Amino acid sequence: xxxxxxxxxxxxxxxxxxxxxxxxxxxxxxxxxxxxxxxxxxxxxxxxxxxxxxxxxxxxxxxxxxxxxxxxxxxxxxxxxxxxxxxxxxxxxxxxxxxxxxxxxxxxxxxxxxxxxxxxxxxxxxxxxxxxxxxxxxxxxxxxxxxxxxxxxxxxxxxxxxxxxxxxxxxxxxxxxxxxxxxxxxxxxxxxxxxxxxxxxxxxxxxxxxxxxxxxxxxxxxxxxxxxxxxxxxxxxxxxxxxxxxxxxxxxxxxxxxxxxxxxxxxxx
Amino acid sequence: xxxxxxxxxxxxxxxxxxxxxxxxxxxxxxxxxxxxxxxxxxxxxxxxxxxxxxxxxxxxxxxxxxxxxxxxxxxxxxxxxxxxxxxxxxxxxxxxxxxxxxxxxxxxxxxxxxxxxxxxxxxxxxxxxxxxxxxxxxxxxxxxxxxxxxxxxxxxxxxxxxxxxxxxxxxxxxxxxxxxxxxxxxxxxxxxxxxxxxxxxxxxxxxxxxxxxxxxxxxxxxxxxxxxxxxxxxxxxxxxxxxxxxxxxxxxxxxxxxxxxxxxxxxxxxxxxxxxxxxxxxxxxxxxxxxxxxxxxxxxxxxxxxxxxxxxxxxxxxxxxxxxxxxxxxxxxxxxxxxxxxxxxxxxxxxxxxxxxxxxxxxxxxxxxxxxxxxxxxxxxxxxxxxxxxxxxxxxxxxxxxxxxxxxxxxxxxxxxxxxxxxxxxxxxxxxxxxxxxxxxxxxxxxxxxxxxxxxx
Numbered sequence: 001x002x003x004x005x006x007x008x009x010x011x012x013x014x015x016x017x018x019x020x021x022x023x024x025x026x027x028x029x030x031x032x033x034x035x036x037x038x039x040x041x042x043x044x045x046x047x048x049x050x051x052x053x054x055x056x057x058x059x060x061x062x063x064x065x066x067x068x069x070x071x072x073x074x075x076x077x078x079x080x081x082x083x084x085x086x087x088x089x090x091x092x093x094x095x096x097x098x099x100x101x102x103x104x105x106x107x108x109x110x111x112x113x114x115x116x117x118x119x120x121x122x123x124x125x126x127x128x129x130x131x132x133x134x135x136x137x138x139x140x141x142x143x144x145x146x147x148x149x150x151x152x153x154x155x156x157x158x159x160x161x162x163x164x165x166x167x168x169x170x171x172x173x174x175x176x177x178x179x180x181x182x183x184x185x186x187x188x189x190x191x192x193x194x195x196x197x198x199x200x201x202x203x204x205x206x207x208x209x210x211x212x213x214x215x216x217x218x219x220x221x222x223x224x225x226x227x228x229x230x231x232x233x234x235x236x237x238x239x240x241x242x243x244x245x246x247x248x249x250x251x252x253x254x255x256x257x258x259x260x261x262x263x264x265x266x267x268x269x
Numbered sequence: 270x271x272x273x274x275x276x277x278x279x280x281x282x283x284x285x286x287x288x289x290x291x292x293x294x295x296x297x298x299x300x301x302x303x304x305x306x307x308x309x310x311x312x313x314x315x316x317x318x319x320x321x322x323x324x325x326x327x328x329x330x331x332x333x334x335x336x337x338x339x340x341x342x343x344x345x346x347x348x349x350x351x352x353x354x355x356x357x358x359x360x361x362x363x364x365x366x367x368x369x370x371x372x373x374x375x376x377x378x379x380x381x382x383x384x385x386x387x388x389x390x391x392x393x394x395x396x397x398x399x400x401x402x403x404x405x406x407x408x409x410x411x412x413x414x415x416x417x418x419x420x421x422x423x424x425x426x427x428x429x430x431x432x433x434x435x436x437x438x439x440x441x442x443x444x445x446x447x448x449x450x451x452x453x454x455x456x457x458x459x460x461x462x463x464x465x466x467x468x469x470x471x472x473x474x475x476x477x478x479x480x481x482x483x484x485x486x487x488x489x490x491x492x493x494x495x496x497x498x499x500x501x502x503x504x505x506x507x508x509x510x511x512x513x514x515x516x517x518x519x520x521x522x523x524x525x526x527x528x529x530x531x532x533x534x535x536x537x538x539x540x541x542x543x544x545x546x547x548x549x550x551x552x553x554x555x556x557x558x559x560x561x562x563x564x565x566x567x568x569x570x571x572x573x574x575x576x577x578x579x580x581x582x583x584x585x586x587x588x589x590x591x592x593x594x595x596x597x598x599x600x601x602x603x604x605x606x607x608x609x610x611x612x613x614x615x616x617x618x619x620x621x622x623x624x625x626x627x628x629x630x631x632x633x634x635x636x637x638x639x640x641x642x643x644x645x646x647x648x649x650x651x652x653x654x655x656x657x658x659x660x661x662x663x664x665x666x667x668x669x670x671x672x673x674x675x676x677x678x679x680x681x682x683x684x685x686x687x688x689x690x691x692x693x694x695x696x697x698x699x700x701x702x703x704x705x706x707x708x709x710x711x712x713x714x715x716x717x718x719x720x721x722x723x724x725x726x
Contacts (some may be wrong), residue, residue, distance in 0.1 A: 065705055065709070077715055078709050078713040079709065079713075080713035081713060081716040081717075082715070115721075116713070116720060119717075120685070
């Protein structure tokens with residue numbers, strides 16, 4: 001039984017194909033400006049990996065901010081539910097999920113059964129999101145992949161007082177103009193993001209397994225800053241950036257089992 | 270503190286943005302020059318239309334047409350109610366008294382005036398696409414965007430000429446701090462008396478007497494200073510208020526029905542009327558028509574949200590500009606706002622023989638004022654009475670009185686097993702948030718309720 005989940009995020013579109021509970025295909029690509037096209041291409045690529053066609057899918061659940069553009073979706077579910085479901089499947093002891101995507105970040109508390117018990121999202125600006133880090137990396141002239149090594153090399157963190165992307169960029173420019181090396185700036189930026197995330201974690205309640213998903217979960221600097229701030233271990237599972245799509249695929253599996261909701265309506269995972 | 274500030278007394282006639290009933294600008298140049306130009310011209314400019322008696326006659330004449338096109342009796346009754354007040358205020362037929370949202374409007378109707386609530390008018394302005402122009406006009410007056418947009422749009426609406434000219438301004442000191450200060454500014458701009466009624470934080474008989482004495486002073490002083498006002502009509506306004514309250518309690522009883530007989534998104538629109546019209550003789554006919562409509566809806570099973578899955582209690586106001594938020598909730602998620610915090614009639618019936626104490630009691634019994642337990646108690650009561658599955662707090666930007674208690678309310682509700690969502694947003698400023706994010710938050714909350722229901726099964 002082939003089912004799929006697709007997560008059309010602001011920066012990246014991800015698709016995961018399941019045959020039963022086994023992952024048989026996955027793909028990630030930049031979302032670009034045409035969300036429907038990105039979703040279609042990503043789905044085709046994931047299906048190709050499994051030597052299948054999208055028409056063979058028994059259920060497809062779309063999530064992410066572009067979920068409404070996925071016309072062939074069986075159901076559309078918010079990324080909060082999907083990330084919770086995906087993270088729990090990837091890390092069975094997960095109780096708090098920190099998902100940091102391109103344009104928003106969210107912290108989800110799970111109950112004993114892995115259901116969403118509570119959640120909080122960042123406010124309307126880009127602070128604490130992947131976009132924030134992208135802008136800063138561009139200003140520093142370094143790749144996002146370098147954040148981890150530079151964070152490790154930093155002896156101290158530069159103070160980035162603003163979490164507004166535009167103002168923080170001004171601060172970075174000011175620090176560079178004062179001859180501050182990129183390493184402490186990188187650490188300061190990671191600390192600034194972690195400070196916001198930690199506040200959100202405390203709102204839903206820190207306790208139990210802490211898991212990070214979404215594109216920014218691969219940023220070692222942010223993860224380590226968050227661990228320092230929370231004094232807790234942050235687990236980043238393999239395929240963490242696919243957690244939303246994986247959760248969507250698991251919900252699709254649930255739907256195709258005949259235990260799900262009606263077509264086009266969100267399912268209770 | 271009661272009484273007009275010196276600035277209010279001193280300035281007669283010269284006012285920024287306020288126009289007389291004939292539409293003549295009486296603005297001081299500096300304030301007027303800062304107001305952005307409106308896109309509409311001539312007769313169609315809202316500030317001109319609102320002051321044109323023919324516009325009101327045309328609107329009244331169009332009501333049968335609206336009815337023929339499917340408008341319900343209660344909707345017509347609500348329009349009649351608002352048209353009557355707007356005509357009185359903008360055409361200068363009665364002295365117009367600006368009030369803050371929690372002043373009992375029976376006071377103004379009873380004095381023979383017409384109340385005008387700039388905060389509620391801000392919601393209307395947003396609904397008619399004038400929110401951005403009002404906010405922009407307010408910004409030109411150096412107001413901080415940190416102030417609640419309902420107040421900013423009120424001040425800006427006055428500066429842009431959208432509001433009528435007040436004969437006096439009456440505010441209460443409870444709940445909303447920005448309201449009394451922005452309205453004090455409007456009184457200074459209009460050069461009219463300003464009154465502030467102090468409502469003690471703690472509820473007591475002594476406090477009630479203190480408020481009653483202030484109400485009496487305000488009423489008598491207004492009657493003395495504003496031509497056309499008299500205290501003689503106060504008992505009549507209280508009788509009208511009681512009559513409307515009786516009808517309204519029936520409406521509330523019908524709204525307890527599962528599924529909800531009234532679309533919550535529409536009910537939230539009528540919160541503005543709920544704040545505005547107590548004491549108007551036209552309010553009871555509106556609630557009577559609404560009661561009839563809801564009873565018929567229940568009889569015919571013609572519920573607006575068929576197969577209702579979840580029932581929400583909505584705290585604070587809603588976005589009044591065009592938004593897909595409620596379409597998503599009601600159509601895509603089959604969930605209803607079953608009741609609203611601001612639709613709760615918290616006061617007892619009034620005694621027309623004792624109007625000042627009755628009006629004072631209405632103010633002191635406001636559950637949003639006083640210790641947070643008071644508000645929480647009402648919310649929990651509404652959760653029970655309206656079979657609520659989850660509570661949504663619309664966290665209006667800059668609304669301290671409501672948002673300040675959100676964390677405690679959320680925590681207490683969760684302890685009792687009632688899911689709670691703090692939904693950041695803005696009721697007037699459509700540029701201050703991202704609709705897709707709000708939809709995702711609300712959608713995720715509904716999914717959380719879905720999961721709970723599955724778990725219960």
